[in-house]
Amino acid sequence: MTAEYSKQAIIADLTAPIADIVKRYPTQRSAIMPALYLAQEKYGFVDETAYLAISEILDVPEIWVFELASFYTLYKNKNIGKYHLQICTNVPCMLRGAYDLLDHLQTRLGINKGDTSTDGLFTLTTVECIGSCDLAPAMMVNETYHTNLSKERVDKLLDQLSRSGITSSVEESKPSVEENNTATEKGPATGTEPSARNESSAGNGP
Numbered sequence: 001m002t003a004e005y006s007k008q009a010i011i012a013d014l015t016a017p018i019a020d021i022v023k024r025y026p027t028q029r030s031a032i033m034p035a036l037y038l039a040q041e042k043y044g045f046v047d048e049t050a051y052l053a054i055s056e057i058l059d060v061p062e063i064w065v066f067e068l069a070s071f072y073t074l075y076k077n078k079n080i081g082k083y084h085l086q087i088c089t090n091v092p093c094m095l096r097g098a099y100d101l102l103d104h105l106q107t108r109l110g111i112n113k114g115d116t117s118t119d120g121l122f123t124l125t126t127v128e129c130i131g132s133c134d135l136a137p138a139m140m141v142n143e144t145y146h147t148n149l150s151k152e153r154v155d156k157l158l159d160q161l162s163r164s165g166i167t168s169s170v171e172e173s174k175p176s177v178e179e180n181n182t183a184t185e186k187g188p189a190t191g192t193e194p195s196a197r198n199e200s201s202a203g204n205g206p
Contacts (some may be wrong), residue, residue, distance in 0.1 A: 002062050005087065007049050010049065011053050011056060011057060014035070014042070014053070014054075015057050016201055017038060018054070019109070028058045031118070032059055035054050035058060036054060036068065036069055039053075040076065045078055046069055046076070047078070050069075050092040051066050080116060080120040080121065081117060081122045081123035082121050082122075083122050084125070084140075084141065085123065085124045085139060085141055086125050086139060086140040087102055087105065087124070087126055088128070088129060088136070088138050088139065089102065089127040090128050092134075092136040093138055096125065096137045098137040098185040101139075101154060102126065104151050105124055106124065107125060109122050109158075121161065121162065121165045122158075124127060128173075130145065132147050135148050136148075174193055
């Protein structure tokens with residue numbers, strides 16, 4: 001968590017930037033997803049406290065905020081590690097060894113999927129699809145794609161992130177494309193920040 005987390009603090013911090021976001025959309029409801037992402041970027045996660053604050057800022061029912069936050073996997077309802085490892089286990093990745101990589105990650109980090117390492121650096125989860133089927137097996141670290149993975153590539157990546165997590169900022173710690181065959185970061189959710197894809201296929205949201 002990077003700032004005070006309370007309903008009133010969120011309202012005080014985010015009313016102005018969310019008002020700027022609203023200007024881009026035809027209705028208040030359309031701004032819910034980028035508002036959630038903005039809150040998550042600031043606080044590290046969004047839960048009922050954030051839902052209440054955002055619903056008040058946008059003057060929309062809280063259920064509208066909750067249904068989107070609970071449907072899309074880019075929103076986290078609890079604090080997670082500095083590096084969120086999201087390994088794809090959909091069919092193309094599965095056929096190319098995703099579950100072996102998952103087992104390797106669990107052993108290497110000493111955690112199960114859904115858990116965070118004791119040093120607070122890594123949270124490991126599985127996702128249904130991140131849209132890199134042609135470069136399977138694939139994984140996202142925060143918003144950065146890593147593709148054509150092997151156990152050796154994963155170990156090299158974890159070594160880099162472990163060192164960077166202790167000595168560097170997040171920006172300094174992003175591995176290069178040349179070193180890790182990282183795919184291009186995807187489009188922004190709020191106009192500036194890249195975002196993760198939903199587990200479900202596009203267009204199936206509520």
